[in-house]
Amino acid sequence: MKIKKAFNPHTIREALEILEEHMKQKVKIIAGGTDVMVFLHEKKLDVDYLLDISEIKDLDHVREDENHLIIGPLLTHKGIMENQLIKKYAPILIEGSAKVGSPQIRNRATIGGNVCTGSPAGDTLPPIAVHNARFTLTSKTEERSVEFKDFFTGPQKTIIKPNELLTKITIDKCFSDEKFFFHFLGMRKALSVTKVSMAARCKILDGAVEKLCIALGSVAPVVLRAKETENELIGRKIETETIEQAVKRIRNEVSPIDDIRSTGSYRKYIVGVLMKRFLDRVKK
Amino acid sequence: MVNGKHVALKVPPDRRLVDIIREDLRLTGTKVGCGEGECGACTVIMDGLTINSCLVPACQLDGKSIITIEGLSGSGKMDFIKEAFIQEGAVQCGYCIPGMVISSYQIIEDNRNKSSVLTEEEIRQGLSGNLCRCTGYVKIIKAVKKAEAKMRGVALPDENKKSI
Numbered sequence: 001m002k003i004k005k006a007f008n009p010h011t012i013r014e015a016l017e018i019l020e021e022h023m024k025q026k027v028k029i030i031a032g033g034t035d036v037m038v039f040l041h042e043k044k045l046d047v048d049y050l051l052d053i054s055e056i057k058d059l060d061h062v063r064e065d066e067n068h069l070i071i072g073p074l075l076t077h078k079g080i081m082e083n084q085l086i087k088k089y090a091p092i093l094i095e096g097s098a099k100v101g102s103p104q105i106r107n108r109a110t111i112g113g114n115v116c117t118g119s120p121a122g123d124t125l126p127p128i129a130v131h132n133a134r135f136t137l138t139s140k141t142e143e144r145s146v147e148f149k150d151f152f153t154g155p156q157k158t159i160i161k162p163n164e165l166l167t168k169i170t171i172d173k174c175f176s177d178e179k180f181f182f183h184f185l186g187m188r189k190a191l192s193v194t195k196v197s198m199a200a201r202c203k204i205l206d207g208a209v210e211k212l213c214i215a216l217g218s219v220a221p222v223v224l225r226a227k228e229t230e231n232e233l234i235g236r237k238i239e240t241e242t243i244e245q246a247v248k249r250i251r252n253e254v255s256p257i258d259d260i261r262s263t264g265s266y267r268k269y270i271v272g273v274l275m276k277r278f279l280d281r282v283k284k
Numbered sequence: 285m286v287n288g289k290h291v292a293l294k295v296p297p298d299r300r301l302v303d304i305i306r307e308d309l310r311l312t313g314t315k316v317g318c319g320e321g322e323c324g325a326c327t328v329i330m331d332g333l334t335i336n337s338c339l340v341p342a343c344q345l346d347g348k349s350i351i352t353i354e355g356l357s358g359s360g361k362m363d364f365i366k367e368a369f370i371q372e373g374a375v376q377c378g379y380c381i382p383g384m385v386i387s388s389y390q391i392i393e394d395n396r397n398k399s400s401v402l403t404e405e406e407i408r409q410g411l412s413g414n415l416c417r418c419t420g421y422v423k424i425i426k427a428v429k430k431a432e433a434k435m436r437g438v439a440l441p442d443e444n445k446k447s448i
Contacts (some may be wrong), residue, residue, distance in 0.1 A: 006297035006343030030341070037339040038320045040298060050297055052343050101348075102413025103387070105321055150362040189323050190412035207322075 006050040008107055012138065012167060019163045027162070031074055032108035034101065035117045050175050059167070060110075062086060071169040073112020073147040077124075078103075080169050088099060089173040092199055095182040096127035102190050112166050115151075116223075118158040125223040127182060129215035131171035137164040145170075151220040169272035175203040175211055181278040184217070185270060187261065194218050195262040198274040202282055209233050209282075214275075219256040219267050229275070238283045246279060247272040285348070286311070287355030297343035304345075305337060305352055310394045313353035313382045324414035327383035328352050334390045334413070353382035362389055367422070368431035376418035384414045385425060392432045401432050415431070 011017040014188040019027065028047040031054050039045040053059070053074070060074040062085045067087055071080075077097035080086055086093055098112070100106055100123050114122045119205065129254045131150045137160060152158055160166065174180065180201040186192035197217035203210045211234050229250040236242050256267035288310060289369065293308055305328065307313050314337060315326030321336040328337045329351040337350075356362045365388055367440045368374075391410035395402050402410070407428050407437055408421075416424065 003296060005340070006401045007342065008346070030344075033339050035322055037300070037341060041300070042320055050341065050343055052341075053407065054344060068324045101321070102324065103410060104324060104327055104413040108335055191415070192403075196422050219403060 002046070002048065003050055004048050004278055005093055006052055008052045008055055010055055010057065010163065011058060012059070014163055015051060015056060016138065016140045016163070018051055019165065020052045024047055029053055029116070029165070031113050031172045032110045034078065034105050034109040035113055047261070053165070059112075064089070064173070067173055069171050070172060071111060071171065073115070073166045073169060074110050075112075076108060076110050077101075077106035077114075080124075081106070081155070086144040087180035090127070090171055091174070092130065092182050092201060093124060093171070095125040096199070099123040099186075099194070099216060105191075111169060115169065116158060116160060116166055118152050120152075120155055120220060121194045121197075121218045121220050122223070122266060123184065123194060123197070123217070126215035126217045128169065128171050128199055129225055130180075130199045130201050130213035131174070132213070133188050134170045135166055136170065139163045139165070143167075143170045148223075154221045158273060173177050178203055179282050181230045181274075181281060183274050183277065185262075193261060194257070196267045196270045198271065198278065204238075204282065207239050208235055210235075214250070214278075216250075216254060216271060219254040219271055224254065226250050228253050238279055243276055243279045243283075247275050250275045286351060287358065293342075295342045296342060297448075299307045300338050301328070301330075301340040301342070301343040301345065301350070302337040304342060305350070310353050313357075315379055315382060317379070317383075322415075323380075324383045325380055326412060327386045328354075329390060334387050336413075351386075353386060356386065356389055361383050362433045365389055365392070365427070365431040368427040368434065372423045372427040372430060374419060374423040374427040379416055380416040380418075383424065384411065384416065387414050388428045388431065389410050391429070392435060395432070401436065401438070402428070404429075410414060 007018050026048040029051045037038050059072040061072040062083050063070045073171050077100045078098040081094050111124050114124045129148050135146050135151055137144050178201050182199045184197035185195045200214045202212040212230045214230055216224045229246055231251055251272045254271050256264040302316055305314050315325040317323035319338050321339045326337040327334050330348055365385055407425050
């Protein structure tokens with residue numbers, strides 16, 4: 001292996017200094033290591049330096065303000081599943097984290113890693129997408145906030161610059177009386193890459209859809225918010241006809257590929273099934 | 285610290301924990317199955333949590349406390365589990381077993397202060413990171429149930445029933 005050196009900063013500032021100094025070199029940030037170690041060893045990723053951020057203090061917090069939860073990127077999936085604020089204000093994220101890998105993986109893997117790896121099959125991504133996630137990227141000289149829809153540009157491609165660190169994930173708190181839904185298909189119950197997934201949450205007012213957020217995983221190059229389907233359903237009552245139309249609409253919004261896990265046509269079909277399941281649940 | 289002893293090694297920063305355990309420390313109980321965190325054969329306990337040792341690089345090991353299957357065995361803490369696995373016929377080729385026993389130990393340990401014993405679903409969930417290609421898991425799950433019951437000094441609820 002060609003790793004020249006590993007850095008173990010204890011503060012964000014230290015980490016940013018290192019990123020700035022080595023901006024032109026091949027630096028890989030590692031936290032839980034459950035993706036990076038596979039990339040290094042199996043995919044033979046060419047890296048000169050490892051930047052281990054796992055020892056940085058206070059990057060695994062969950063804080064709240066009136067309308068948001070602010071989550072530190074180093075929070076593990078185990079930590080997410082045990083967190084009372086997330087249970088109360090973003091229960092759909094717990095379902096996403098519970099799907100990741102296995103107990104051993106969840107003990108180490110972080111939500112920040114799930115975001116920065118940026119796979120369209122990342123299991124926390126549809127849940128945070130429907131919570132309108134915003135990502136804070138910090139460098140030595142700047143800090144910027146990027147919305148979910150602008151963050152991912154393709155499979156495992158994000159807009160993170162070489163001198164930036166993801167320092168916060170901010171999500172909306174759930175609606176009161178919210179109905180939510182998260183379902184995924186995989187080859188097994190654990191340790192399987194998701195074939196198709198859907199996260200959805202909505203609020204009904206006077207029998208009609210007042211607010212609706214739908215996100216789909218593994219059916220496009222990035223995790224998609226099904227905006228057209230959302231817009232079509234806002235203000236409408238959930239009846240048999242509306243459901244049929246929504247199923248058609250959402251199938252048209254996705255462009256899944258054939259790969260070793262599934263075919264595009266199957267995925268497209270399942271998206272409609274999941275949509276119907278969600279709306280049937282809301283109708284009740 | 286490994287199995288209660290302080291260890292100091294000079295290794296490349298990305299050397300995998302599983303290789304340090306097996307090759308540098310000659311503790312070969314821990315196995316390499318897939319090398320990418322998908323099978324659990326390399327499972328050890330680090331700072332009280334089960335982890336895949338094929339996914340931890342040396343640069344993250346400073347100050348950590350590791351327990352391997354040798355450590356668990358030496359401490360006597362897995363005697364009930366070992367007995368139950370043998371009695372129930374839960375071992376075939378044996379390759380998954382060190383990881384399986386480590387995970388079994390941890391789920392029983394984590395359940396220690398709860399009033400009820402582990403359900404079958406909880407055992408399946410707890411062992412979901414350990415793959416076995418031989419047994420079909422049934423006898424492993426029976427063994428974990430038996431081990432926990434023996435550790436708590438309680439009778440197994442359905443000892444005479446055929447199914448688990």
